[in-house]
Amino acid sequence: MAASRRMAQSSQPAPDMSDPERQAAGASARHIRGSSLLLFGKVISVGIGLATQVALVRYLDKADFGAWGYAISVISFFGTICTLGLARSQTRFIPLYHEKGEFDRVFGTIALMLITIISTSILIISAIFLAPDVITKLIGGDAQPVTLLFVMIFLVPVEAVDRVFEGLFASFNDARTIFIRRHILSPVFRLVVVLLLIGLEQSVMFVAYGYLSTAILGVLIYFGAFLKMARKEALIANFRLNHIDIPAREIFTFSLPLMTSDLLAVLMHTSDTLLLGYFHDAEVIASYQAILPTVRVNAMVMMSFSLLFTPMAARLFANDDRDGINALYWRTAIWLAVLTFPMLILTFSLAQPLTLLLYGERYSDSWVFLSILGFAYYFNACLGFNGVTLKVLGKIKYIVLMNLAIAVLNVVLNLLLIPRHGALGATIATAASMIVHNCLKQVGLKYLGGIKIFEASYVPIYAMIFGSAVALFLIQSIWQPNILVMFGAGALVSFMLLRASNRILDIQATFPELLKLPLMGKLLGVTRPR
Helix, strand or coil, X not given: CHHHHHHHCCCCCCCCCCHHHHHHHHHHHHHHHHHHHHHHHHHHHHHHHHHHHHHHHHHCCHHHHHHHHXXXXXXXXXXXXXXXXXHHHHHHHHHHHHHXXXXXXXXXXXXXXXXXXXXXXXXXXXXXXXXXXXXXXXXCCCCHHHHHHHHHCCHHHHHHHHHHHHHHHHHCCCHHXXXXXXXXXXXXXXXXXXXXXXXXXXXXXXXXXXXXXXXXXXXXXXXXXXXXXXXXXCCCCCCCHHHCCCCHHHHHHXXXXXXXXXXXXXXXXXXXXXXXXXXXCHXXXXXXXXXHHHXXXXXXXXXXXXXXXXXXXXXHHHCCCHHHHHHHHHHHXXXXXXXXXXXXXXXXXXXXXXXXXXXXXXXXXXXXXXXXXXXXXXXXXXXXXXXXXXXXXXXXXXXXXXXXXXXXXXXXXXXXXXXXXXXXXXXHHHHHHHHHHHHHHHHHHHHHHCCCCCCHHHHHHHHHHHHHHHHHHXXXXXXXXXXXHHHHHHHHHHHHHHHHCHHHHXXXXXXXXXXXXXXXXXXXXXXXXX
């Protein structure tokens, strides 16, 4: 367990930890510390992104924003197909090959991803330009989404390459570059585009061209940073063009079945919009699409932690450290549950006042969609990286069968609910599919991966989380107090949860620097380190 011992040097575990937890404590602390930088960046990017979304929703009329939301959903769908699941695989295989010193396979993996992106992108872009009439019919004869797609379809290969670079930096634990590029530059670029849209009084097509231009600029920035990292990690020194080994069979054997996870995700989060466009109009799409960036703040912490969790778990798996994986999984899960709790309060408990505050009276009915999806997204986050861990452990058959079952469930629910109930039907279908899917992943971890289905010592924390969220929801629904009062109450409950869970989170060992701040130790109820 050489890799585990190296990682364990970064911090000391809590005194009451078991032996497996002691072995993985350093790995957990390193993962949480690095991921916390990405979380800080994610908070910034989400804040800027919400400002961008609110400005866009308020500036465009409902029909234009509905067309924009439809085009974004199509791009998301093709973006998933573009990489054939390789985007998820690179953070597993590149650390494995690098750990073994197999540089020829590291470069072969990169080459395979780029070749795949180029090939699939040519087919996707050609299909859009050759069959615009088909898309027009699917959106009830509205040509505006098709016009947007003629520009935005080029985002598919650009964003796919962007994800390749992001995975490379994650594989080598370079959180700083991801922080700057993904969480600072990208959202700022898009905010500037929307501000120019409003200032110059342009149409929605201006946003399409602006987003494409900034995406290309972002890839160029990543490329320059990659050259610097490649020298530091001795990748360039070990690069031999005639020795590149493309492990296509090994990677595709792993990634193609797992592509069902990507397709399921895009099915649950785009098929609803596409079916809304078929059965209803652009304004119904707008009512549903407007709240999606807000509800996805529940995935903010999870996305920030996942980039470094996968390589960390992969290195433990490479050293056959199953106890280390179990400890890493549950320590990460409780961090996710606690840090995501404030987002649960905003999107579930306080969904109604938040929707009115952000989007105005035109979207007043959308708070119900935000509340239902807010709960589902949090439920998905609070139990940790069950799906990612199943993939690292190689439980491919179970994942494929589970994904196919949930895909069928989601489509059936959408077809039953959307024609009659519109956006509410789409919301219920998506939320139900997410919750059932997460439960099945947790069962798979227990019976196929040997991971505890639940950590008993965390029951009081989870009980406090859900009890507090429901109580605040009822208070808001029954008495409807001032929004500032409710936001203050939510902040207070979030702080109380953090203080109550400080021993389980082991804040003192994970973030000793934090306790050096004045009064921070007393506020959190922990002793300042010596």
